[in-house]
Amino acid sequence: MELITDIEENSESKTREYTFTQADFERVRKLIYKHAGISLSTGKQNMVYSRLARRLRATGFDNFDEYLDYLERENPEEWEAFTNALTTNLTAFFREQHHFPILEKHIVQRKNQNKIQLWCSASSTGEEPYSIAMAMIQAFKSFTPPVHILATDLDTDVLAKAQMGIYPQEKLEKISKEKLKQFFLRGKGSHAGSARVRPELRNMITFRQLNLLDEKWLIRGPFDAIFCRNVMIYFDKQTQYKILKKFVPLLASDGLLFAGHSESFQHANDLFKLREKTVYELAIR
Ligand SMILES: C[S@@+](CC[C@H](N)C(=O)[O-])C[C@H]1O[C@@H](n2cnc3c(N)ncnc32)[C@H](O)[C@@H]1O
Structure with a gap:
């Protein structure tokens, strides 16, 4: 994804198939900010063009003005495609490796609890919630640990990709041989070369769409841990604060909030305090 983005950002505007004015770009920026909280920096113009040009081709419009008018005329299907086109979904199995032993330790201490509930709030193509599931299986030494993961x-x-749980070879390269053997099934036929997560992992997770920007989240806590990694970077501080405030009543009083490597919630230190590198706990328990 990063590589494609670089190519997209460096692509020459003179080779463009459609006219994309500064006003079109500003309109897109406002729409995606309002709808998804995503703050697109001014340098993202070429990336936005190349991602949305595909939507113009698919919908048959020959200019951005008409496409954006169509989008704004209450068109839920196109809103979905527009949003999907503009999100950045880079992720990896066991990304930010140091979080997993911390999570395991935290959960093992709660072993006597009936049910452990975890929320992965920007789960992308599934590598993150499946990594959490693997860590939980390891922690409980059981393929049916008392853990439920909500992945949104x-x-x-x-x-949809996350739900399939099928990953090509290059996505699996950093996973150890033991883990591959323990948690994946080798693809056959048209899936040769790729691997599918074992059904036990899949059974631990519920995948659902959720916009972190929505006023109401139809979910129920308390969660023993919330993963909100590498998504807050797309939001401004005000939006981050609103989301963090909504996490507070959903997190168990001694629960943990995991953030991405470049994310800091210092501006919300009345809500969360840093416990260790990119791991937060409630400021007031
Ligand atoms: C860079 S990925 C991070 C994935 C994963 N958490 C990780 O750290 O590897 C960011 C994800 O946030 C999602 N996202 C962006 N805006 C969102 C919003 N308003 N609500 C929920 N998810 C959002 C994107 O669709 C994308 O899958």
């Missing part, structure tokens, strides 16, 4: 994302395309 705004982008319905990535959720």
Whole structure:
């Protein structure tokens, strides 16, 4: 995804198939900010063009003005495609490795609890919730640990991929041989070369669409841990604060909030305090 983005950002505007004015770009920026909270920096113009040009081709419009008018005339299906096109879904198995032993330790201490509930709030194509599931299986030494993982994302395309749980070779390269053997099934036929997560992992997770920007989230806590990694970077501080405030009543009083490597919630230190590198706990328990 990063590589494609680079190519997209460096692509020459003179080779463009459609006219994309500064006003069109500003309109897109406002729409995606309002709908998904995503703050697109001014440098993203070429990326936005190349991602949305595909939507113009698919819908048959020959200019951005008409396409954006069509989008704004209450068109839920196109809103979904528009949003899916503009999200960045880079993820990896066991990304930010140091979080997993911390999670395991935290959960093992709660072993006597009937049910452990975890929320992965920007789950992308599934690598993150499946990594959490693997860590939980390891922690409980059982393929049916008393753990439920809610995995949500705004982008319905990535959720569909996550639900399939099939990954190509290059996505699996950083996973150890033991883990591959323990948690994946080798693809056959048209899936040769790829691997599918074992059904036990899949059974631990519920995938659902959820926009972190929505006023109301139809979910119920308390969660023993919330993963909100590498998504807050797309939001401004005000939006981040609103989301963090909504996490507070959903997190168990001694629960943990995991953030991405470049995310800091210092501006919300009345809500969350740093416990260790990119791991937060409630400021007031
Ligand atoms: C860069 S990925 C991070 C994935 C994963 N959490 C990780 O750290 O590897 C960001 C994800 O956030 C999702 N996202 C963006 N805006 C969102 C919103 N308003 N609500 C929920 N998810 C959102 C995107 O669709 C994307 O899958």
